[in-house]
Each structure stands twice: as structure tokens, then as C-alpha cells.
Amino acid sequence: MLKRRLGSTLEVSAIGLGCMSMSGTYGTEFDDAESRATLHRAVELGITLFDTADVYGPFANESVVGHGLRDVRDQVVLSTKFGFVRDSTGRNYGYNGTPAYVRQSCDLSLQRLGTDRIDLYWQHRLDPDTPIEETVGAMAELVAAGKVGHIGLCEVGPETLRRAHAVHPIAAVQSEYSLQSRDVENGIRQTCRELGIGFVAYSPLGRGLLTGAITQASDLAADDWRQSSPRFQGDALERNLALVEASREVAAELGCSLAQLALAWVLAQGDDVVPIPGTKRRTYLEQNVAATELVLSARQLARLAELVPPDAVQGDRYADMSAIDA
Numbered sequence: 001m002l003k004r005r006l007g008s009t010l011e012v013s014a015i016g017l018g019c020m021s022m023s024g025t026y027g028t029e030f031d032d033a034e035s036r037a038t039l040h041r042a043v044e045l046g047i048t049l050f051d052t053a054d055v056y057g058p059f060a061n062e063s064v065v066g067h068g069l070r071d072v073r074d075q076v077v078l079s080t081k082f083g084f085v086r087d088s089t090g091r092n093y094g095y096n097g098t099p100a101y102v103r104q105s106c107d108l109s110l111q112r113l114g115t116d117r118i119d120l121y122w123q124h125r126l127d128p129d130t131p132i133e134e135t136v137g138a139m140a141e142l143v144a145a146g147k148v149g150h151i152g153l154c155e156v157g158p159e160t161l162r163r164a165h166a167v168h169p170i171a172a173v174q175s176e177y178s179l180q181s182r183d184v185e186n187g188i189r190q191t192c193r194e195l196g197i198g199f200v201a202y203s204p205l206g207r208g209l210l211t212g213a214i215t216q217a218s219d220l221a222a223d224d225w226r227q228s229s230p231r232f233q234g235d236a237l238e239r240n241l242a243l244v245e246a247s248r249e250v251a252a253e254l255g256c257s258l259a260q261l262a263l264a265w266v267l268a269q270g271d272d273v274v275p276i277p278g279t280k281r282r283t284y285l286e287q288n289v290a291a292t293e294l295v296l297s298a299r300q301l302a303r304l305a306e307l308v309p310p311d312a313v314q315g316d317r318y319a320d321m322s323a324i325d326a
Contacts, residue, residue: 001046002292004274006198007171010120010150012077014267014292016049017042017285018202018278019065023057032064034281039068041282043075045289051174051200051276053081053124054109058090066113073115079200080109081154083124095323097127099138106142122152122174125323132164140168152200157325158191170197176317177201177273179210179265180231180243182310187326193272201266204275207231210244210262230315239314246307250300256291259284263291268301 002014022035039050052065062080069076082105085093109118121142123135142148150171153164164170173192175184181203192199207226208214217232226232231240244258251261259277266275277288296304318324 001048001289004198004271006120006152006200006272006274007150007169008196010077010171010198012049012274013047014274015047015263015289016051016079016200016274016276017047018276019050019052019061020056021278022064022280023061031280035064036068038280038282038285039065042285042289043069043072045286047289048075049077049079049120049200049274049276051079051202052113053084053122054105054112055081055084055086055090055124058086058088059112062109062112063114066115070114077119078113078115078117079120079122079152080113080118081122081124082106082109083122083127083154095125095127097123097130097132097135099134099141102135102138103142106147110147117147117149119149120152120171121148121150122154123156124154126153126156126160126325132160133167136164136167136170143168155324156188158187160325161188161191161195161197165195165197170195172198172200172274174200174202176203177266177269177275178204178206179247179262179304179308180206180240180313181317182313185310193270197272199270199273201273201275203278204266205259205262205277206240209240210247210258212244212248212258215241228319229317230319231313231317233315236315239312243308243312247304250296250304250307253300254294254296256294257287260287260291260294263288264294264296265301265304267292267294268296 003011004014005011050065052061083095085096139151152172154174177184205211220226251258263275279285
């Protein structure tokens with residue numbers, strides 16, 4: 001497995017594993033035994049970055065990940081997040097980035113993960129009522145205390161990132177980034193490179209859209225949250241599926257799947273980019289890891305730019321984009 005660096009010192013595998021789906025986010029069907037087997041197989045394949053969050057589950061995902069990786073704890077980078085305020089039913093009560101909440105959330109995550117340190121700790125979303133300097137200051141205190149190794153910010157804009165980085169070095173920014181989600185190219189990617197900050201790309205497979213497995217909204221379970229996603233609705237879904245089909249010619253040329261093409265495209269965006277495709281099954285995991293062996297030529301990248309222009313996708317990423325910092 002190739003390695004990439006987040007920030008100046010944190011080395012991780014070139015591709016990570018997003019663990020959110022192991023706790024039923026995409027419908028209620030999930031299997032703890034298969035999830036644990038997937039975690040073990042990921043380690044065997046050389047993956048070192050495992051991404052979770054306190055609200056995934058809610059609160060169950062950290063326990064699944066921590067327990068599944070307990071025997072190889074020192075070989076992996078545990079990445080988790082705080083910031084959403086939710087109850088055990090998943091009801092959202094807003095965002096909290098106050099120092100007291102940062103400390104409390106960290107201690108609870110450490111308990112659920114069954115570890116004495118979080119290797120990469122993220123603010124999941126910004127708290128509009130708490131200055132970023134206060135939140136990052138509290139995270140820096142956790143680093144000084146040895147509870148956290150590195151800190152990151154999710155869905156953050158350039159100005160906020162600069163303010164945060166002035167308080168304590170930010171190892172990475174995590175935002176959605178894929179062949180169909182390119183808005184981070186309008187500022188934050190450039191700021192990360194300028195400051196020497198890594199970039200972790202979540203949903204590099206477009207929440208399944210770029211795999212070719214979804215052909216209509218009815219392919220999704222009734223309790224799958226994508227049923228309310230603007231990109232999976234009506235005319236927008238039809239347009240976005242057409243873009244997926246357009247990229248099939250490049251996949252055929254490479255002899256790979258659509259999913260592998262999508263991951264290879266993200267990997268080709270720079271050595272500072274680490275995609276974290278999510279899966280709860282070993283079969284898909286192995287297919288995803290195989291994408292690290294693909295190399296897109298300049299001609300193929302240019303062709304994809306023609307077939308899937310940056311602004312071609314239809315629909316917002318979320319029904320409510322108010323928590324995304326521009």
C-alpha cells in the first residue's frame with residue numbers, strides 16, 4: 001500500500017476506510033461480524049486510516065471500530081469527530097464547538113473506541129456561535145495532554161482554516177470530493193496546499209452514485225437517508241446518472257469498474273489527497289483498494305474533464321447546506 005502524508009508528520013495509507021455505513025446510515029441492514037471482518041481485511045491490505053465519528057450510529061460506530069481494531073491498535077490511525085449534537089435516536093440539536101464540549105466529547109470517544117488516544121480528531125461541523133480560535137484552542141489542549149495526536153476540520157472554508165491554523169497546526173481538512181463534487185476546488189484545496197495541510201476526501205464514490213449500482217431512486221431502501229438527498233431526486237438523479245454513464249468509456253479503456261475509476265480520479269488529484277470510501281463488506285473493500293494500482297494518463301484525465309465538467313452535477317450535496325462553511 002502506498003503512503004501519503006497529512007500535514008507535516010502524519011503518514012497514512014493512500015486510501016482509507018470510511019466506517020459510517022457499518023452502523024446503518026444507508027438503511028438499517030448491517031452486520032457487526034462482517035464489519036469486523038472488513039476492518040481486519042483492511043489492515044491486511046495495508047490500510048491504516050480508519051474514519052468514524054461520535055454521531056455515526058449514533059454513538060455505536062466508534063465502539064464497532066474500536067473493538068474491531070483493538071488487536072492492531074498501534075498499527076492504525078484512528079480518526080473520529082465531534083461537533084454535531086444528537087441524541088441516541090439521531091435527532092439533531094445543532095452544533096457545539098465550545099471548549100467544554102470539545103473536552104467532554106473527546107473523553108466519551110476515547111471510552112467508546114477503547115483507547116487512550118485519538119490519532120486524528122476532527123471538528124465535524126463548525127459551531128456558528130463559537131469562534132474557531134476557541135474550539136481549536138481546546139483541541140490543542142487535548143494534543144498537549146496526549147489524548148489527541150493531530151487535529152483536523154471538516155467542511156471548512158479558506159478564511160476559517162487560516163484562522164484555525166494560526167492557533168495550532170491543522171493536519172488535514174475533510175470534505176466531500178469526487179468526480180461529481182468539485183466545489184472544494186474553488187478555494188479550500190488551494191489554501192490547504194499553500195499551508196501544507198492534507199486533504200481527506202469523503203464520499204469519493206458520490207455516495208454510491210459513481211459506482212453504477214444505482215439506476216433509480218427505488219434502488220435505495222426506504223430508510224436510506226439518500227432518499228432525501230437533492231442529487232438523488234427526479235431530474236437531478238437522471239442528469240447525474242447520465243454523467244456516470246458518460247465516464248464508462250474511460251473505465252472500459254482502463255479495464256476497471258466505474259467505482260475504481262472514480263477512486264483513481266481522486267487519487268490522481270495530488271499526493272496530499274487521501275480518499276476514504278466507505279464500505280461494510282470485504283468484497284467492495286478489496287475492489288476499492290485495487291484502484292490504488294490504477295494510473296490515469298493526462299489524456300484520460302482530460303477526457304474525464306470533458307465528459308464530467310466540474311459544474312455538471314445537479315442538486316446540492318445536502319438538503320440543508322447551511323452548515324457548510326464557504
